[in-house]
Amino acid sequence: MAPNPTPPEAPSPGVESAAPLAIICGGGTFPLAVAGGARRAGRPVVLFPVRGFADADFTAWPHEWVSLGGFGFLKREMRRRGCRDVVFIGNVLRPRIRDLRLDWTTLRLMPRVLGLFRGGDDFLLTGLGRLVEEAGFRLVGAHEVAPEILMPAGQLGAVAPDAAARADIARGREALAVMGPLDIGQGLVVMNRHVVAVEAAEGTDLMLARVAELRANGRVKMPARCGVLVKRPKAGQDLRIDLPSLGARTVEGAVRAGLAGIAVEAGGVIVADGAELIRRADEAGLFILGFEPADGVAS
CATH class of the missing domain: 3.40.50.20 (Rossmann fold)
Structure with missing residues (x-):
């Protein structure tokens, strides 16, 4: 999943080149x-x-x-x-x-x-x-x-979501299913089955910063390692244009927001530098989970 910072070797002579x-x-x-x-x-x-x-x-x-x-x-x-x-x-x-x-x-x-x-x-x-x-x-x-950049199903890294986190993921998926047709956003944060932040024009990083601020000023009174960032494409979204993304900065933002983990739709979110993503999540004790689009949360 890691991005390639320099061009790989030119294709072998047996590979037919298409138009650029x-x-x-x-x-x-x-x-x-x-x-x-x-x-x-x-x-x-x-x-x-x-x-x-x-x-x-x-x-x-x-x-x-x-x-x-x-x-x-x-x-x-x-x-x-x-x-x-x-x-x-x-x-x-x-x-x-x-x-x-x-x-x-x-x-x-x-x-x-x-x-x-x-x-x-x-x-x-x-x-x-x-x-x-x-x-x-x-x-x-x-x-x-580049299909290798798509989020796989299941748990990435060493940390698994507990029962409370799974309940938050289920609530987040329900809320996103309602929001999607209204073209509101691709992500939200759920704590104790309560939606505390919705991604809008500011994007995921600034939404997570807002959650960290809500914790700091006492507007959200939850213990540390509580809550989940949930992301998935909007219903009917043209995936050729705007796939949701997940990267190391997202992990850092989730840690500052005091979340327990991140759950995104498998095959519906692209991941930048997967090895670094997993390393940072494991170091922070944060889970990363890919759930199936139509079924229950992947285990």
Whole structure:
């Protein structure tokens, strides 16, 4: 599960190379993990890191920096380099319209873009993906290119959830099932079967920081090692665009929030640097669990 910081060896002569895969890169290490998975499978890649969001080191990879409002430039570069398939991966916060540096192509699309900003994140991302497809490209999920980054089912690491944690996981799954169709968020925190925080525009890390603050100021009066972060995709979410993610920073945030563990949907959440994730969770005494999408909590 560990991301590949430098390109692997070129595919052997017996591997047939397809057209280059375009990877539009936001923040974090996932873009390099996906690029490494594609190359190991014999697929050439071109990375398009987004200015202001992408923060990995792309110098060892074929790449071209793009701006968030430069859709015309992006299309031309992908076509010039022979790309047909496109992957979106990495963290990108919803921008303000006035902060976008628009090229002429994007400016002509502004009536549609403005309409997309009037919905939730899933509505916005799905609409942007549709624009890419209408331009003649095929949208591909990161999990299809690098399936090794998907969360497996069962317990990761040495720590197992107890009965109280399992009850919290069940309550969290029930709440997310209700929230998903409303395009509210992909995660929440449950303590003693009570939902104490819901992920919204701030994202998982800041939600966990809010839980830590609630503990510190006495608004949440629970013993340490109580509560679970539960994450899963929204119902009907286009997994090619926005899969929930789990990384070492999530573990650190859960520890500061005083939680007992993290439970995410197996096959529905991507994991960055799994070995480091497990190491940090074990050191902190935190459990990591992958539950099956439709069944009971995996054991």
